Amino acid sequence: MANRLFVKGNEAVAMGALEAGCRYYFGYPITPQSDIPEYMSRELPRLGGEFIQAESEVASINMLLGASASGARAMTSSSSPGISLKQEGISYMAGSELPGLIVNICRSGPGLGGIDASQADYFQAVKGGGHGGYHIIVLAPASVQEMYDLTMLAFDLSDRYRIPAMLLGDSVVGQMKEALVPHRYEGAHLPAKDWAVSGKGERTSQNIVKSLYLGDGELEAHNWRLHKRYEILKEKEVRHEAFMLDDARLVVTAFGSAARIAKTAVRMAREEGLKVGLLRPITLFPFPENAFKTVTQKTKKVLCIELNTGQMVEDVRLSVSRDADVVFYGRPPGAGSLPTPEELLGQIRNHYEE
DSSP: OOOOEEEEHHHHHHHHHHHTTOOEEEEOOOTTSTHHHHHHHHHTGGGTOEEEEOSSHHHHHHHHHHHHHTTOOEEEEEOHHHHHHTHHHHHHHHHTTOOOEEEEEEOBOSTTOBSSOOOTTHHHHHTTSSSSSOOOEEEOOOSHHHHHHHHHHHHHHHHHHTOOEEEEEEHHHHHOEEEEOOOOOOOOOOOOOTTSOOOOTTSSSOOOOOSOOOSTTHHHHHHHHHHHHHHHHHHHOOOEEEESOTTOSEEEEOOHHHHHHHHHHHHHHHHTTOOEEEEEESEEESOOHHHHHHHTTTOOEEEEEESSSSSHHHHHHHHSOTTOEEEEEEOOOOTTOOOOHHHHHHHHHHHOOO
8 A cells, every 4th residue: 555644735746846856946924825836945955946036926937937948847836816827827827828837825805815725716717817808727636635636737747738727726634734655757648848938959949938929911820820729628628526326306506615525415414315416626627518508408506606706607607508507606715714514504495405
């Protein structure tokens, strides 16, 4: 049996990144994600890597852009206000077709907010938080093990599609400790980075990485090329968890840490004889549209639970069968308050129909 470690979710992200071959980290401390740069600052030099605590979040995202343009596997991390400061750089990376991992361990807002767990960065992550109408790949872990595993997957997807990837967690899954089974990285076959800026060398021309297109029709063609890639993602890279959905009369949906609480509530409902199931999106972009459409062909009621005032619920409503009814229950963070399984069970009872 593989060794089991008892680690924080934030530490699992760093461990997964190092195992996946990340050797460059650029970041800036902010609660509740500072365990990640702390871990990387200790371990990267031992592996011959580079850790740089940048002077700001703006600097760190542009360092990530530069490292990625050279073909390196690199990452940054922050929490909500810091991710806001990175948005211009993320847009530049998306426009330049550059891979790279951005980790957001969300805290509450808007503004400075607080350090409580929140899922209010959903819009920012999945809709393209900067300018230009782009998307990035967004993965939402719900456990320490997934913080480790999905970090590796995020790097691979980002490299394969030349799109920045984001791991969207929060202070619950980032700060809690659970058993982790580490394993060797087994990356899929990835295309060579023949686009990387590495000097002219033996090539007849020098590679150029850019997001500026001024020629007649060039920018339109570039945007349609990006859009086509997003459509391929939707076709090939959607991931979700289906739990007790076969005979469900009510579908509960949630992502990340909220899904953990919701799953317990679903189990409690089953013990009462209520036929309830859980559909948990793991990829937030691409969103599991077909999974929602399929399940609501027979189950016409969906309860969407989030740690905010309603964001993912909009994508749920766009994805379900036309005659399905979607209701929302949210708890924006405050004073460390999270919904209990009993609280969510009450919502399930309220919306359950025989």
